[in-house]
Amino acid sequence: MEKDKTVSVSKGVFVFPNGFTSKKIKTASTSPWLNSLFTNEPWYLRYKENWFTFENEIKCLHEKTYSVLLNDIVHYINSFYDVEQYVTPKGVIPTATLLTGVNQPDHASQFTALIDIIRYNVTPHVAMINSQDGSSIKLMVENIVWQLINGQDVLDYSEHESFGESSEYKKSKLKKSQCTMKSLQKWYQSSYDNLTETDQKNLPSKKKKTSLRRLLIIIIPDFESFHCNILQDFVMIVSSYVSTIPIVLVFGVATSVSTLHKLFPYHVSSKLLIKVFHSHSSPVYMNQVLENIFLTHSSPFHVSGKAFELLTDVFLFYDFSVAGLIQSIKYCMMDHYYGDNVKSLCCPREKIDEMVSHMNSEDLENVRHLVASCICERFTKEHPGKVSTRNLFEVLIGKFD
Secondary structure: OHHHHOOOOOOOOOOOOOOOOOOOOOOOOOHHHHHHHHOOOHHHHHHHHHHHHHHHHHHHHHHHHHHHHHHHHHHHHHOOOOOOOOOOOOOOEEEEEEEOOOOHHHHHHHHHHHHHHHHHHOOOOEEEOOHHHOOOHHHHHHHHHHHHHHOOOOOHHHHOOOOOHHHOOOOOOOOHHHOOHHHHHHHHHHHHHOOOHHHHHHOOHHHOOOOOOOOEEEEEOOHHHOOHHHHHHHHHHHHHHOOOOOEEEEEEEOOOHHHHHHHOOHHHHOOEEEEEEEOOOHHHHHHHHHHHHHOOOOOOOOOOHHHHHHHHHHHHHHHOOHHHHHHHHHHHHHHHHOOOHHHHHOOOHHHHHHHHHOOOHHHHHHHHHHOOHHHHHHHHHHOOOOOOHHHHHHHHHHHOO
């Protein structure tokens, strides 16, 4: 015990710098190794090219399907663009309600496209808040204000060198905990309402009216996932500031408009100027994707009957997600092409000869086993003599034209 009492508590190991710096060891990237595995194989190149074609067709169909809906929403938002021409009742917030349907996994792509078109045609100040980022009214306001203040890079008229520094866009130095509606009001007034006469003269003539005031768009894509009290408090807070800050709300409702009236009592719903927009239902969009892309005669890849039935059952009875259906078809396509150069023949008709010319003897032998023996025997009887496997296969492919 006496010995333990004499042990000093300050006893330890002390490190003194001696000028030695450890060299960072560069780890070799795994991408070259992965690329050397199969990215140069014929089956992978054919799979990549075919899926790239599918993606482009899906993108064009998506834009064609939702272009009318998105343009209608943008037109509605633009009606509040010129504050001098259109003035809403005091304390009333313009609100666009988008009925998206129950296909929750597809909502992200819809609202991403909406944000892009709003930023391009209306205003760069767009904030999107999800339910996980709005668990309390304080957290919700902080995230929204932070996105509105820091969510743009450069104002449209900042490209003019003669424009005054007082009205140039500057990154806010506010901490996230300091992002309140008062700070948003102060930032908006300093950015738009307090432009000097010199700044206004330096603005382009086409942008003198539109650039002086910009709308602030707040998008709530998963309306039903929020707590009703948080949304009620948020609407009342925004209502008290809408006379000085032009704010437009966009709600994404998965069920029906009646949900909005159930969550909001009259004193809250009276603060909203609601216009409803209907999105295409998931089964309709799924039929368009299948009929126009995957089930056409020109499609190089078709899913078998049982697999197709399974994918449609998952869609109809599980999530109503068209994006999930597309990814499932992609997985089937990967499994079909993987590791077999014979599958590279699943390509457009005009490219079959090219694919056959790149096959080696082993690939051609595998193809020979795939062709029905009766067809081969009948062909050899019709064409006596020695026929190479390559020529045999090219002629047999021509029989399907």
